[in-house]
Amino acid sequence: MSGTGAASMTFEVADPGGLLAGVRLRPDLDVPGDLDFRRVDGRWELTAARPPARRMEYLLELRFPDGSSQVGLDPANPRQVPGAFGPKSVREFPGYAAPAWLAASAPDGASEDFEVPARALGQVVPVRTWSPTGVPDDKPLPLLVVHDGPEYDRLASLTRYLAAGTAAGWLPPLRAALLGPGRRDRWYSANQSYARALVLAVLPAVAGRLATSVRVGMGTSLGGLAMLHAHCRHPGTFDALFLQSGSFFLPRFDSHEQWFPHYQRITAFVAAVTDGDLPGQPVPAALTCGTAEENLANNRAMTAALHARGYLAELHEVPDAHNYTAWRDAFHPYLTGLLARICP
Numbered sequence: 001m002s003g004t005g006a007a008s009m010t011f012e013v014a015d016p017g018g019l020l021a022g023v024r025l026r027p028d029l030d031v032p033g034d035l036d037f038r039r040v041d042g043r044w045e046l047t048a049a050r051p052p053a054r055r056m057e058y059l060l061e062l063r064f065p066d067g068s069s070q071v072g073l074d075p076a077n078p079r080q081v082p083g084a085f086g087p088k089s090v091r092e093f094p095g096y097a098a099p100a101w102l103a104a105s106a107p108d109g110a111s112e113d114f115e116v117p118a119r120a121l122g123q124v125v126p127v128r129t130w131s132p133t134g135v136p137d138d139k140p141l142p143l144l145v146v147h148d149g150p151e152y153d154r155l156a157s158l159t160r161y162l163a164a165g166t167a168a169g170w171l172p173p174l175r176a177a178l179l180g181p182g183r184r185d186r187w188y189s190a191n192q193s194y195a196r197a198l199v200l201a202v203l204p205a206v207a208g209r210l211a212t213s214v215r216v217g218m219g220t221s222l223g224g225l226a227m228l229h230a231h232c233r234h235p236g237t238f239d240a241l242f243l244q245s246g247s248f249f250l251p252r253f254d255s256h257e258q259w260f261p262h263y264q265r266i267t268a269f270v271a272a273v274t275d276g277d278l279p280g281q282p283v284p285a286a287l288t289c290g291t292a293e294e295n296l297a298n299n300r301a302m303t304a305a306l307h308a309r310g311y312l313a314e315l316h317e318v319p320d321a322h323n324y325t326a327w328r329d330a331f332h333p334y335l336t337g338l339l340a341r342i343c344p
Contacts, residue, residue, distance in 0.1 A: 009050050009091060012076055013060065016042040022063035026071060027056055028088070029292035029321040053292050054096035054319045057081060057088040081325055082155050090325075099161075099332055106163035107133045116205040118197035121187070125202050126150075126180030129210060130159045132166050132173050142174040142343045143212040145203065145238070147188065147223030149178020156328035161335075171336060172343040177206045181223070188222035189262035190229045190269035198226075199234040214342055218335075220244040220327050221295075224287075228302075229269060235279035240342045242335050244288045244327045248298040250274070256294075270298070274305040282311040286338040288330040290320040312341075 013023050023037035023044040029051050037044035063069045073080060074089040081090045110131045115124040128150060135141065144162070152158040158176070165171025179202065181187065187194040206212070217227040217238040224246035231238050249257050249266045257263055285306055289299040299315055306313035316334050320326035 007050055008047050011046045013044040015044055020062055021065045024061040026061050027058040055092045057090050057323055059088055099329055101161055101164040104164040105167055106160045107167055109133050109163050116202045118201045120193040120197040128178040130176040138211050140211040140213040142214045144176040144216050144218055146176055146178050147219035147226055148181050150180055153178055155324035161331045175210055188226035190265050195230040195233045198230050199237050214239040216240045218242040222247045240283050240338055241285040242338055245295050245322050246299055248302040250298050253297040274301055278309045284341055285311050285313040286334050287315045288318055288334055290326050291317050292321040
């Protein structure tokens with residue numbers, strides 16, 4: 001059994017038969033100190049300092065006498081969360097609460113799946129649209145255009161948030177276009193061909209099926225970078241931006257990312273933007289980033305660059321890391337506030 005004190009947290013792994021040679025904590029954020037467990041009376045035990053966050057996702061590495069190891073969930077902790085790379089154990093600290101809208105009434109809405117041929121990419125872009133129940137397709141509504149849309153929906157309950165908000169009236173009626181990532185690392189890495197496909201093929205295809213008014217571009221990590229890139233290369237496409245934990249790589253903060261195959265393309269684009277290469281017609285932008293993220297410094301720099309060019313840009317730092325639960329928990333009030341600002 002594992003517990004949490006005011007400034008520390010304790011983990012235990014039962015091993016009465018002595019089958020393990022060691023256990024190590026593998027957290028998703030920085031935890032100071034030695035993270036190897038000690039063997040104590042038929043179990044392995046670790047007491048570590050609590051990180052400066054409200055919750056922590058983690059795995060455990062189990063080591064065996066033959067030199068092999070296995071990384072998996074904490075067998076003593078039944079609380080888990082899904083993630084892009086599989087489930088993880090999670091520790092929620094005092095003061096954390098899941099969003100209230102998760103328990104609110106949320107009508108399913110209407111969805112449609114289709115594919116858009118994109119000549120610029122030589123591939124199709126998968127699209128799933130979502131609309132509030134009972135709204136005619138020809139009634140113009142604001143459109144939320146979402147990179148990694150199906151994952152956002154599956155792992156961060158995005159359409160439940162939209163449904164709960166529109167049903168209760170704290171969100172305006174709006175639609176969403178959930179875009180599948182395809183070849184994500186290539187498409188979302190400041191790729192000119194992808195930006196053209198998005199603006200010249202995907203969005204017209206959506207508009208041909210559903211009437212839209214204002215458009216909000218949304219994305220997380222590389223998806224946030226790609227949405228900002230599309231805005232810069234095709235000004236006027238989006239009326240606002242909601243960017244979460246954007247991968248706005250700058251060499252002075254992110255040299256450890258040099259292994260990424262499109263690192264140079266990203267850093268060239270981000271350097272140009274931070275030097276002032278932005279469209280002359282600013283749009284409102286809300287950014288969120290975890291206080292425990294490597295991306296925090298470059299998100300601060302990007303927010304400052306947007307401010308310098310007259311954008312109504314705000315960075316909201318949340319006490320979490322780079323994961324879908326953190327992004328979900330920031331929808332309200334930050335996406336809510338952005339939508340209220342731009343939607344009639």
